[in-house]
Amino acid sequence: MTRSIFKIIGYAVVIVLAYLLLAKIGWLPSPASWFRPAPVSIDETPLLVNRIRALSELSSLSVQDEVVVTQIKPAGTAKQIISLVTPGAAPALDHLVLVVKGELELGTDLKGLTEQQVFIAGDSIAIHLPAAKVLLAQINPSQTETFIEEGDWTPDEITKLKIKARDQLIERAKQKGLLQKANERSLKIMEDFLRTLGFNKTSVSSQ
Amino acid sequence: MLQIRHSVLFACILLQLACKQKQDPVTRVLQVRDMSALATTEYSITKIVKASDDKTWYKFGDRKILMSVEADVRAGIDLAQLKKEDVIINGKSIQLNLPAPKIMSVNLPPEKIKVEYEDIGPLRDPFDNAARDALLAQAEKQIRSAMDQTAILADTEKNTRNLLSNFLQQAGYEQIEIRFGNTKQTLQ
Structure with a gap:
């Protein structure tokens, strides 16, 4: 056995x-x-093209940046009751912290260029470009990290926080003087392009 | 007595360490890069994101989500690749050999992402932001790889040709020929 x-x-x-x-x-x-x-x-689903738009945007600077955004709100009823009946407990709060990596493209929108801003005579050209601006501010879900998500957060609340992150990215780029740098780059690119096109005397300025 | 005091002190330190809150990650600038690209086309695309979390054998009940996403896809040409020899000028005629158009960006703005429907069983957790973002990252990948089924690059050639032809006509050229390099879908 x-x-x-x-x-x-x-x-x-x-x-x-x-x-x-x-x-x-x-x-x-x-x-x-x-x-x-x-x-x-996710399932493979077809793409539906809603709109096709012609652009004329000269991107002269690409910025990859990262911001941390936080949102706090009072927690749900159950958590509030627990915190109220627990002696010495801190008020119950829900936290949401996102680490958002974004990409900005700065440059000149040539759509704003009117005929009066272009002067051509023989092999000479003078162009007055519109001021550089943020052409693209991209914060995609693949580049977003949810660092803390405590409590119930609706998709709308999260969207608002992501928009805040995008606004911060734009603001930081402006504070660092990158729009001015993009403007200078746009002038240089346009000048080089015009010289390549055969213009010997070029004058490119901006607003 | 001293031993008990040490033990209590040690326990307090452990408790303090265990209760220590997570520190917020540090914010930092990653990269500023020069570029010279001319974007001439933008497609606005809608995609439905469908997912069903029913493959794990020990989880019971439905957990399904349906989202709609609107993506903005920009395409254009990289002017940095344009060299002097790509421009041939002969009196009033000009020939431009431009680089092939390419996809420049695939943007999924947060305000254009909507959760249309969710079905969560009583024993299942709802989709949190991290889970939804993981599904949307898959959607972004699918959009990038499906762009060659659209006419975005052909439209970019057409729009670039129109833009530059108008400018060159204004510059006094009468015969304008614009050619593009071999088109291949390049994603940044």
């Missing part, structure tokens, strides 16, 4: 060891993967 119990235990040990070995090699799923949640994938 004892012998057969030892025999069963021996077989079980061999089977477990063999399984662990095969899992280590990668031929069988590891025990940890049994409880790993399956990744959630």
Whole structure:
């Protein structure tokens, strides 16, 4: 009787060891993967083109920046009650902290260029460009990290916080004088382009 | 007695460390880069993002989400690649050999992302922001890879040609020929 119990235990040990070995090699799923949640994938859906727009934007500076935005609000009723009945407990608050990486493109919108701002005579050209501005402020979900999300946050509240992050990115670029730098770059690019087009005397200025 | 006091002190330090709040990550500037690109086309695209979290064997109940996303895709040409020899001038005629148009940006503005429908079973957690962003990142990838099925690059060639032809006509050129390099979908 004892012998057969030892025999069963021996077989079980061999089977477990063999399984662990095969899992280590990668031929069988590891025990940890049994409880790993399956990744959630989105379905392939078609794209619908809503609008096509002709642009004439000269991008002269690209800025990649990162900001941290925080939002705090009173927690839900259940948490409030718990904090009220717990002696010495701090007021119950919900926290949301996002780390947002964004990309800005600064440059000149040539749509604002009128005929009166271009003067051509022979191989001479004078152009007065509109002032540089933020042409693109991109904060995509793939570049956003949710650092803390405590409590219930509606999609609208999160959208507002992301818009705040985008506004901060734009403000920081302006504070660092990058619009001025973009303006100078736009003038240089336009001047080089005009020289390439065969103009010997060029004068490019901006507002 | 002294030992008990030390133990209590040690326990307090441990408790303090355990209760220490997470520090906010540091904000920093990553990169400022010169560029010289002429964007001439923008497509506004709508995509429906559908996901169902029902593949994990030990989780019971539905967890589905449906979102609509509007993306702005910009395309143009990189003027930095334009060299002197790409411009051939002969009296009143000019030939421009421009680089191939490319996708410059795929922008998913937060205000244009809407959660249209959610179905969460009583035993399941709702989709939080991190989960929704992970799904939207997949949508962004799908949009980028599906752009070659649209006519965005052909439209970019057309718009660039119109823009430059008008300018060159104004500059006094009578014969204008604009060519583009081999088109290939390049994403930044």
